[in-house]
Amino acid sequence: MQSRVMSGIEACSNVAIGYVIAFLATYVILPLHGYEVTAQKVMSISLAFTGISLARSYILRRIFNRL
Numbered sequence: 001m002q003s004r005v006m007s008g009i010e011a012c013s014n015v016a017i018g019y020v021i022a023f024l025a026t027y028v029i030l031p032l033h034g035y036e037v038t039a040q041k042v043m044s045i046s047l048a049f050t051g052i053s054l055a056r057s058y059i060l061r062r063i064f065n066r067l
């Protein structure tokens with residue numbers, strides 16, 4: 001069974017990699033749909049979704065560890 005600390009480390013690693021991917025994807029995809037983006041806007045959007053993703057990953061990991 002995985003400890004809570006290790007669940008947190010795994011979730012953070014997963015989300016950190018996901019943040020880089022989300023940043024790059026947002027920076028490329030939004031302009032293709034007619035949105036003007038700046039690095040600051042992309043960072044803000046990506047950070048919001050990263051926080052949500054981190055919480056989701058951690059909670060799901062803990063639920064599956066209990067099963």
